[in-house]
Amino acid sequence: MKILVCITHVPDTTSKIQFTDDNTKFDKTGVQFIIGPYDDYALARAVELRDQSSGSLTVLNVGEAETEPTLRKALAIGADEAIRVNSFPSDSLFVASQIAHYAKEGGYDLILMGRESIDFNGGMVHGMVAEMLGMPSVSPVMKLDLEGDVASIAREIEGGKEYLEVKLPFVAGCQEPIAEWKIPNMRGIMSARSKPLNVVDPVSDEAATKTVGYELPPAKGSVKLIDKDNVEELVNLLQNDAKVL
Amino acid sequence: MSILVYIEHTEGAIKKTSLEAVSYASALGEKEGKEVVAVALGKIEDSALAKAGSAGAKKVLHVADEKLNDGVIQAHASAVGQAFEQSGADTLVLAKSSLGDAVAARLSVKLKAGLASNVVALPEEDGGYKVRRSIYTGKAFTDTVITTDNKILAVKKNAVALKSDGADAAVETLEVALAEGDFAAKITSTDKATDEISLPEADIVVSGGRGLKGPENWNLIEDLAKAMGAATGCSKPVSDSGWRPHHEHVGQTGVKVAPSLYVAVGISGAIQHLAGVNASKYILVINKDPEAPFFKAADYGIVGDAFEILPKLTEALKAIK
């Protein structure tokens, strides 16, 4: 079985978000980049599935040269090879068409990624890729087991879960607890250096949107502290000041 | 030209987030001089669908096909796509949800429509069709220009005021053609807590963290939630330890909530937790550690032991009801 995992290269979840150049560019100063946390779950499950079926596992990222350490980390976690589509990931439709193109070329049976990226939070790329390839898509997936070419899946819905059966090939957006995040070990890190990381050109395709600027939300005022022996005052504030009761 | 709104329903009524999407479309329609048409799929009474009118829809197209009762992604996308073409719409508006996202994504490709997700404001005609959306899990906003003729806007929950003064909408039956391939992903069962207030849509949320010490103390959270008419949530370690179900976990990797009031009890306020709650209107923090980072993000706070404060607060709330 051939598995493709698409990963994002995003600021660490503890990063302070700032912009420069008159709010037109993300400020990378002091920011550490990681594999998107949801993509990391997808990758962890993919490693397990690959090991069960003795198939192959490819990771793909649409990004510029700076994302290579993130791809190397995915190789250290257990992917067999990496593809970097050499382009700035300008919009979800653009990214999806790159993935769809290379997924088709590689003939993958299972395409996994995170439910959403934690920078733009769109949660759209898996559905777009699936539509482009004429495959089913399922997201957010909390459990994915394979028996032959049929997957049994648990998908989170508002207030509960939905259980599905889907035949390969398909696309899934993943989230916890599909698998435990895998931390690369020494052997993984060493072998990652010699695994192939292929840089390919983007297939020409226009984006449908363009990002023109950023803004931070207004700063929060300071907290109003209420004495622990005076819960009545708190109730009064919630009722008459905030008017939320 | 018209604006089509894809509405979701549950328990025989239109979801609140979908009514928000209709309200958004209605304001947009007024601005652009377009009529708002909604589309609903699967089994629901027409009288319940007419309520989309209160939020500003003129007409609701109802595809009553039983096969669409479940939220089969491809089938829903296919049906909504046909409704889009038949109603002569150029804009699709929907509420961001696990089904809405998937439908929007597929339709973006099918309809060659530029898509903006997490939309929080009406588009501005400023150097193009410019929409503001929430990014970095609520830590920032961005302005996105959609460059295609067809457009899809996925509206973030609680970002628009609910309109409720419109007259009932006319409901019409719509027939669509569904292919076998639309049902390639088979839903075998669903498992849903129906009697609780839904966390993503709740107006007040009471969440507990590791400070509650164990699942046996959750009655304190539940009692307070009941007294406030609130949904319950939790921090990630709480659901990781199995004290609470996973769909209650709030934060960066969990549910993002945007209630009028978020109450955090015994939660430290790690940045990943804050990412899921920073769109709340008011935040109340109860924590025994005055240095807990959550106080920096809070509007109201009590420093003290939750085991002592929660019963008193619940009583005080009951007293005003």
Ligand SMILES: Cc1cc2nc3c(=O)[nH]c(=O)nc-3n(C[C@H](O)[C@H](O)[C@H](O)COP(=O)(O)OP(=O)(O)OC[C@H]3O[C@@H](n4cnc5c(N)ncnc54)[C@H](O)[C@@H]3O)c2cc1C
């Ligand atoms: C990539 C990534 C993603 C993550 N995503 C999420 C996420 O989505 N959501 C999330 O919640 N976390 C997430 N986390 C985890 C997060 O970093 C914190 O570890 C977690 O939020 C802490 O949970 P907590 O506040 O319940 O527990 P703790 O940090 O242990 O805090 C417990 C708090 O309770 C207080 N307390 C103890 N006893 C009492 C008492 N008797 N009365 C009152 N207060 C008391 C303590 O003072 C303390 O502040 C993520 C982490 C990573 C690395």
